[in-house]
Amino acid sequence: MMSLGLRQAARRLRLAPAGLALGSGALLSLALAPWHMLIGLPVALAAAGWLVLQAASARAAALAGWLFGLGYFAFGLSWILEPFQIDPDRHAWMAPFALVFLAAGLALFWGAAFGLAARLSHGAARLVMLVALWSLAEFGRAYLLTGFPWAAFGQFWIDTPAASLLPWIGPQGLALLTLVAFLPLALLRKSPAAGILSPVLAAAIVLAVPAPDLAGPSEKTVRIVQPNAPQDQKWHPDHRWEFVRRALAFSSEDPRPDLIVWPETAVPQLLNYAEDTLQVITEGAGGVPVLLGIQREDGGAYYNSAVLLDADGLPAATYDKAHLVPFGEYVPFGDFMAQFGIHGFASQAGAGYAAGPGARLMELPIGSALPLICYEAVFPQDVNAAAARPDILVQITNDAWFGTRSGPYQHLVQARMRALEQGLPMIRAANTGVSAMIAPDGQLLDQLPLGQAGYIDAALPMPLPPTLYSRTGDWPVFLLCMFIAGGVFFFSRALAPRS
Structure with a gap:
């Protein structure tokens, strides 16, 4: 009986991080429109940082990141169910599968970032590595496979002073700053100074950027x-x-x-x-x-x-x-798929639309x-x-x-x-x-x-006059993330104990 109780307790301990990851991801999604509940943002990102710091292996960190992303995207993108209700007799059965597969697929980017952060660094350096790799994962989500940057972190800030950074560093830069500000909160218990410093510096950056002067x-x-x-x-x-x-x-x-x-x-x-x-x-x-x-x-x-x-x-x-919207305005291998009655939801044009130049x-x-x-x-x-x-x-x-x-x-x-x-x-x-x-x-x-x-x-x-972001695009932020990730990797290897 005692051994059974110990096994059950161990199982609950293993399940606790999974529930924390899912719940924290869902909490973070409430920072998106129309809720804009920013009060949960520091809690959710602090939990994400804690999950990486506590992960016993890269595999455990990757699972935590994937579950965090699953919770975030499943709640934040729940509107994806709506198109399937336009013609419910034909399409309603697909709705839950679409949401689950979309959320699970997008969460893979985050799972990869969490897992690599745990594998390529150790100790508190994992948080710095996670900042860089999570930002790079968001680049991947925005650009790869036609891209889908919907629900990116920069969207949290549209009605706040932080939005004034968009003409300077763009949405990826604002997302990076969000992670810089709040992931270190995971260190508050062990190192209060380190946990507080990043949010203070981020707030100072926001306040230092002037709002644009409109010409009328x-x-x-x-x-x-x-x-x-x-x-x-x-x-x-x-x-x-x-x-x-x-x-x-x-x-x-x-x-x-x-x-x-x-x-x-x-x-x-x-x-x-x-x-x-x-x-x-x-x-x-x-x-x-x-x-x-x-x-x-x-x-x-x-x-x-x-x-x-x-x-x-x-x-x-x-x-x-x-x-074009994949599976909305076109279907990959559209002519072949059309033979089986599979068309883009939004297309009224046979197998789908063609893309303009x-x-x-x-x-x-x-x-x-x-x-x-x-x-x-x-x-x-x-x-x-x-x-x-x-x-x-x-x-x-x-x-x-x-x-x-x-x-x-x-x-x-x-x-x-x-x-x-x-x-x-x-x-x-x-x-x-x-x-x-x-x-x-x-x-x-x-x-x-x-x-x-x-x-x-x-x-x-x-x-207004051309902005810095309109001239540079995402390259400066991308290169900065690569530099941070590379620096932390080599620093971690240099300090790693040698057998």
């Missing part, structure tokens, strides 16, 4: 239209033209702006056959140029596009979405713009990829796919970050979500809330 509004006015089409009705034959008529009515109102912006796939037909529809839109807009989302076909390939209509209702410029500027009546279609605003590297600096960022999106809970608000935070990183205003037109005029400092100047049909006439802000 221009003389241009933009009408941002939100028709508010539920996704289960958006393409339905009985409803789809209702939302076009709604958007047209909003566009016809006086006084006339300088530009009207409709959301992603606002016109439910191919551009190739939409000549009459585009003429009606232009006439309703009173000749004001309209930028709208529409699908088009070219050489047997289908594109998710943004098209600028001139005063005559003719396409004056076209941008094709380049960064990449970031391209579009000349609008209000200035030079970089169009971003929906998911593309998640990637700061895509914005930095433009050949020249635009005057404006324009995001057209259909956030109905993300549901009504956390997804649309997390998407909005990332759009605000892109504006702040570049020092550029952003025009954001959502089918439903939050349509807004975003200032170059990331603030919402005018907005339409989630679930409301309507329009806003917003004065276009002037751009």
Whole structure:
């Protein structure tokens, strides 16, 4: 009986770190929109640091990191269940599998970082190594396999003074600083001075960075239209033209702006056959140029596009979405998979969309713009990829796919970050979500809330001078993380006891 009790106690001790890892990861996810519960952030990251310090082996540390990531992504990305409810008879059964596999897959990056930190360093140096490797894992998550930087640490800080660092060091730099500030809290019990020093230094860095000085509004006015089409009705034959008529009515109102912006796939037909529809839109807009989302076909390939209509209702410029959503807008080996009835959720175009050539500027009546279609605003590297600096960022999106809970608000935070990183205003037109005029400092100047049909006439802000991040991108932070990881590795080897 005594030996049985001892075995049970040992088992509970082994399970305790697993529960701590899962629970701490879930707690950390509450720092994301729409909750922004930053009070749990130091607790969660201190727990992560403690788990690495206490890990008896690299394998145990890797498991702790994976469980921490599993808890974080499963709660933070729970909106991923929403697209499967659009057509529940066909897709609802897939929802839990999608969330579990996505969370488990993304958590592998964190598990690798935790495991390598334990393997390549020892003692308190594990925390320094973890700062570097966890940051590098986030680089991997943002760039590898088309990338998925959603729910990155920099997104915690959008409505705090720390966001003023984005024009200088970008989202990866802000994520690195987050880890520098809070992972050392794991040392508080053994070394209070070491545990407190990092948060104090991080706060000093934040306070030393001045907020950007805005230049004020221009003389241009933009009408941002939100028709508010539920996704289960958006393409339905009985409803789809209702939302076009709604958007047209909003566009016809006086006084006339300088530009009207409709959301992603606002016109439910191919551009190739939409000549009459585009003429009606232009006439309703009173000749004001309209930028709208529409699908088009070219050489047997289908594109998710943004098209600028001139005063005559003719396409004056076209941008094709380049960064597509895997399994949403395309399926790997799409033509083969289509034979089995497997298509991208968001694609109405056979086996899926084709990718456009990449970031391209579009000349609008209000200035030079970089169009971003929906998911593309998640990637700061895509914005930095433009050949020249635009005057404006324009995001057209259909956030109905993300549901009504956390997804649309997390998407909005990332759009605000892109504006702040570049020092550029952003025009954001959502089918439903939050349509807004975003200032170059990331603030919402005018907005339409989630679930409301309507329009806003917003004065276009002037751009700020080019930011440091717009010139350097993520390279300085990446190289710094590599330098830290290499330095700790060689330092640990030099101090390792020799047999």
